[in-house]
Amino acid sequence: MEAQAEHVTTGDEASVHVRVWRGDSGGGQWHIYRVPVRRNQTVLDVVTWIQQNPAPDLAYRFACRVGVCGSCAMTVNGEPRWTCRTHVNRVLRDGQLSIAPLRNLPVVRDLVCDMTPFFDRWSEAGGGFVPGIDRHRPLPAIAPDTLARRAADAAIECINCAVCYAACDVVAWKRDFLGPAALNRAWSLVNDERDRGNRERLRAVSGDAGCHNCHSQQNCTQYCPNLLDPAGSIAGLKRTVMRAVLKGEF
Amino acid sequence: MPLGLYLLQRLSALVMAPLVLVHLGVIIYAVRSGLDAESLLGRTRGSVAWGLVYGSFVLAVSIHAAIGIRTVLHEWLRLKGPALEALTWALGLGLLVLGFRAVFAVTLA
Amino acid sequence: MIAPHRRHGLWLAFIVHRLSGIALALFLPVHFWVLSLALTDPAALDGFLQWTHRPLVRIAEMGLVFLLSVHLFGGLRLMALEWLPWSARQKTMAALATAGSVFMALWFLLSGYRMA
Numbered sequence: 001m002e003a004q005a006e007h008v009t010t011g012d013e014a015s016v017h018v019r020v021w022r023g024d025s026g027g028g029q030w031h032i033y034r035v036p037v038r039r040n041q042t043v044l045d046v047v048t049w050i051q052q053n054p055a056p057d058l059a060y061r062f063a064c065r066v067g068v069c070g071s072c073a074m075t076v077n078g079e080p081r082w083t084c085r086t087h088v089n090r091v092l093r094d095g096q097l098s099i100a101p102l103r104n105l106p107v108v109r110d111l112v113c114d115m116t117p118f119f120d121r122w123s124e125a126g127g128g129f130v131p132g133i134d135r136h137r138p139l140p141a142i143a144p145d146t147l148a149r150r151a152a153d154a155a156i157e158c159i160n161c162a163v164c165y166a167a168c169d170v171v172a173w174k175r176d177f178l179g180p181a182a183l184n185r186a187w188s189l190v191n192d193e194r195d196r197g198n199r200e201r202l203r204a205v206s207g208d209a210g211c212h213n214c215h216s217q218q219n220c221t222q223y224c225p226n227l228l229d230p231a232g233s234i235a236g237l238k239r240t241v242m243r244a245v246l247k248g249e250f
Numbered sequence: 251m252p253l254g255l256y257l258l259q260r261l262s263a264l265v266m267a268p269l270v271l272v273h274l275g276v277i278i279y280a281v282r283s284g285l286d287a288e289s290l291l292g293r294t295r296g297s298v299a300w301g302l303v304y305g306s307f308v309l310a311v312s313i314h315a316a317i318g319i320r321t322v323l324h325e326w327l328r329l330k331g332p333a334l335e336a337l338t339w340a341l342g343l344g345l346l347v348l349g350f351r352a353v354f355a356v357t358l359a
Numbered sequence: 360m361i362a363p364h365r366r367h368g369l370w371l372a373f374i375v376h377r378l379s380g381i382a383l384a385l386f387l388p389v390h391f392w393v394l395s396l397a398l399t400d401p402a403a404l405d406g407f408l409q410w411t412h413r414p415l416v417r418i419a420e421m422g423l424v425f426l427l428s429v430h431l432f433g434g435l436r437l438m439a440l441e442w443l444p445w446s447a448r449q450k451t452m453a454a455l456a457t458a459g460s461v462f463m464a465l466w467f468l469l470s471g472y473r474m475a
Binding site: 170173174206207208210212213241245250 | 251252253256257324325326
């Protein structure tokens with residue numbers, strides 16, 4: 001991390017001083033690039049420019065470029081961000097930009113993380129839908145304005161970018177903690193009237209690595225690029241588990 | 251953290267909330283009237299009520315502090331398993347013994 | 360010094376709650392030991408209580424009152440957050456808990472000076 005490699009490739013053009021973390025699971029270092037300024041430039045544009053010009057071997061991940069797929073999240077100036085919809089001029093500090101892989105996930109190479117633990121937590125938290133009927137019976141109608149439906153709606157727009165997972169200190173301090181995204185997903189299913197898996201799910205989210213480890217620091221809600229509120233979802237799970245305990249269902 | 255510990259943590263907090271308010275009131279009353287051993291013990295000695303209030307306070311705080319510190323040890327020092335459990339119990343029981351001794355000293359002795 | 364992702368009110372409320380909890384847990388054995396002097400050495404207890412009348416000790420005690428209050432009000436905030444219907448006013452509640460603790464600490468300090 002101490003050593004730095006300099007790659008200066010532009011002349012007089014207005015440019016941004018960019019530090020990019022490059023390496024693999026064994027460690028890495030900061031590389032410095034000068035990237036020409038463009039109008040409406042996103043952090044992903046900067047990374048792409050570096051890959052297409054001075055560093056063709058730079059590894060990073062993206063797909064849609066419009067904030068739908070959730071694959072381009074990185075650590076930008078120390079904060080987790082979706083890079084495709086983060087404008088450079090909004091996050092620039094003293095004319096500088098540092099770009100690193102997401103926190104709390106193993107690095108594959110350069111800016112690419114191994115998302116396996118993130119999705120493992122998702123299934124450990126009972127994130128899979130458990131159907132109650134087969135295809136031969138009609139789907140029940142669910143009124144759009146019930147409390148449960150609105151709670152499910154509020155939590156459902158997650159794109160699994162792992163920004164919240166990277167922002168969460170409890171994940172950093174307790175590696176098996178299910179984390180905000182998985183618990184938010186579980187909360188959306190707890191409120192899904194069609195789902196039949198809640199008995200198992202409540203057990204999963206109240207285990208030793210479950211929702212009760214959350215300290216309500218709310219970094220997740222602070223950073224969710226889709227403006228979801230995983231902290232609120234986790235509080236909902238705590239409330240639901242508490243109610244189940246009081247009813248003697250545990 | 252096991253669910254049971256979370257529940258105990260919140261239950262002890264719930265018990266303590268009014269007790270801490272009472273304690274803050276006592277603290278402010280005591281400094282207003284000028285704190286000395288004679289007036290302090292004059293208020294508390296022989297009082298079963300104060301003994302019960304502070305006795306339950308000590309019980310709740312021992313549970314609450316032990317579980318709280320357990321979480322800190324687990325998250326910040328990465329302790330787990332028997333070492334973590336032993337430290338939790340030692341802290342809780344230590345506070346309980348010291349606390350009951352203090353309550354005994356100022357109320358019943 | 361504080362990492363960028365921690366520079367917001369609710370993370371600060373967390374760290375205040377944790378550090379005040381640790382400090383109170385460290386203070387408790389001392390507190391209990393001093394009170395036990397009533398049993399073993401009443402003169403020493405009175406000597407100690409007289410020592411607490413010194414201005415600097417009083418200010419340190421104000422710190423203790425702040426720690427206790429901030430842990431109490433912060434804890435009530437957490438229980439409300441976990442058990443009452445969710446509110447989007449998380450930062451307001453954290454600010455209120457802090458303000459209540461500052462009030463308690465100052466009340467304590469002024470109560471002491473009235474007599475002194």
